[in-house]
Amino acid sequence: MIDLRFSEAELAQRRDHITAFIREQVDAAGVEEVVLGLSGGIDSTITAYLAVDALGAENVHGLVLPATVSSGENMSDAERVAQDLEMSYDVIEIEPIVDSLLAAYPEAEGDHEAVGNARARVRAVLNYLVANHEGRLVLGTGNRSEAAVGYFTKYGDGAVDCHPIANLYKAQVRQLARYVGVPDDLAEKTPTAELWADQTDEDELGISYDTLDSILATHIDGPLSVAATSRELEVEEETVEEVREMYERSAHKRQVPPGPEPLN
Numbered sequence: 390m391i392d393l394r395f396s397e398a399e400l401a402q403r404r405d406h407i408t409a410f411i412r413e414q415v416d417a418a419g420v421e422e423v424v425l426g427l428s429g430g431i432d433s434t435i436t437a438y439l440a441v442d443a444l445g446a447e448n449v450h451g452l453v454l455p456a457t458v459s460s461g462e463n464m465s466d467a468e469r470v471a472q473d474l475e476m477s478y479d480v481i482e483i484e485p486i487v488d489s490l491l492a493a494y495p496e497a498e499g500d501h502e503a504v505g506n507a508r509a510r511v512r513a514v515l516n517y518l519v520a521n522h523e524g525r526l527v528l529g530t531g532n533r534s535e536a537a538v539g540y541f542t543k544y545g546d547g548a549v550d551c552h553p554i555a556n557l558y559k560a561q562v563r564q565l566a567r568y569v570g571v572p573d574d575l576a577e578k579t580p581t582a583e584l585w586a587d588q589t590d591e592d593e594l595g596i597s598y599d600t601l602d603s604i605l606a607t608h609i610d611g612p613l614s615v616a617a618t619s620r621e622l623e624v625e626e627e628t629v630e631e632v633r634e635m636y637e638r639s640a641h642k643r644q645v646p647p648g649p650e651p652l653n
């Protein structure tokens with residue numbers, strides 16, 4: 390695998406680049422404050438740390454949005470992040486909202502993927518309810534590894550105003566997180582979307598983040614062919630092809646929805 394870690398100087402540069410980006414986004418929108426979902430996972434945790442660095446704790450609001458499938462540990466970690474950063478937050482249980490969707494459309498009951506994605510979309514609705522009401526931007530938490538393979542819910546956790554950590558591979562998220570002061574136990578947590586019980590990213594994706602990050606950096610975002618990537622990383626060509634397929638299949642999630650060409 391390739392070593393994607395930053396040097397000390399690069400860590401400081403990355404932090405400054407992202408905090409400047411957050412300030413620019415807020416300024417350009419003519420607002421002062423942001424809101425983001427806090428899951429207790431590393432992506433939302435680092436984004437909260439960087440947002441507080443950029444804007445001050447008084448301008449960052451967290452939403453902790455437990456579902457029945459959320460672990461108590463993750464939800465208490467999410468609250469710990471907000472408390473450690475001295476930012477305001479609300480805890481809102483989302484399952485009654487999800488239940489009302491299923492009461493309206495019971496056909497989806499038991500379809501854990503459809504219902505899981507609905508959980509992510511209910512969270513997006515709540516983020517925007519707060520953003521509209523309080524004049525805030527919604528901060529996204531998507532990183533490069535997830536975005537490249539479409540590992541997010543379209544118009545769920547993907548429905549945000551900007552993604553400050555969009556350029557970081559997962560390993561780099563962990564490294565920068567420690568650098569900006571995220572406690573080790575949070576930086577080292579097993580990534581999970583928690584859209585259904587016992588879900589983990591690596592199980593569902595069928596690949597470890599270390600391998601995924603290396604293939605993305607070498608082949609999808611880098612210059613090497615499938616065969617050269619396979620040799621360079623000592624992974625099967627089939628694995629590189631699978632990542633390429635996930636990347637291509639999810640292109641629609643990274644684009645503005647298209648319409649027909651205009652006719653004169």
Ligand SMILES: Nc1ncnc2c1ncn2[C@@H]1O[C@H](COP(=O)(O)OP(=O)(O)OC[C@H]2O[C@@H]([n+]3cccc(C(=O)O)c3)[C@H](O)[C@@H]2O)[C@@H](O)[C@H]1O
Pocket residue numbers: 502506509535539540541542543544545546581582583584590593638641
């Ligand atoms: N070619 C195409 N062109 C245009 N649109 C296309 C399309 N193919 C599907 N679609 C549309 O996209 C929909 C499928 O996309 P989507 O609804 O996102 O659903 P889908 O990609 O099937 O599922 C979301 C995936 O992201 C994972 N996830 C979600 C949320 C958070 C996290 C996390 O890491 O925390 C991970 C989740 O576990 C699952 O694996 C289809 O129902 C269809 O409406």
Ligand SMILES: Nc1ncnc2c1ncn2[C@@H]1O[C@H](COP(=O)(O)OP(=O)(O)OP(=O)(O)O)[C@@H](O)[C@H]1O
Pocket residue numbers: 425426427428429430431432433434452453454455456459512530535546578579580581582583590
């Ligand atoms: N229970 C939750 N409460 C509030 N927001 C949530 C919750 N679950 C998910 N989210 C939002 O959806 C985003 C996407 O989830 P994702 O799992 O990719 O990130 P994460 O939990 O921060 O980190 P990791 O990928 O390591 O688990 C989160 O960063 C967070 O903003």
Ligand SMILES: [Mg+2]
Pocket residue numbers: 428430431580581582583
């Ligand atoms: Mg998570």
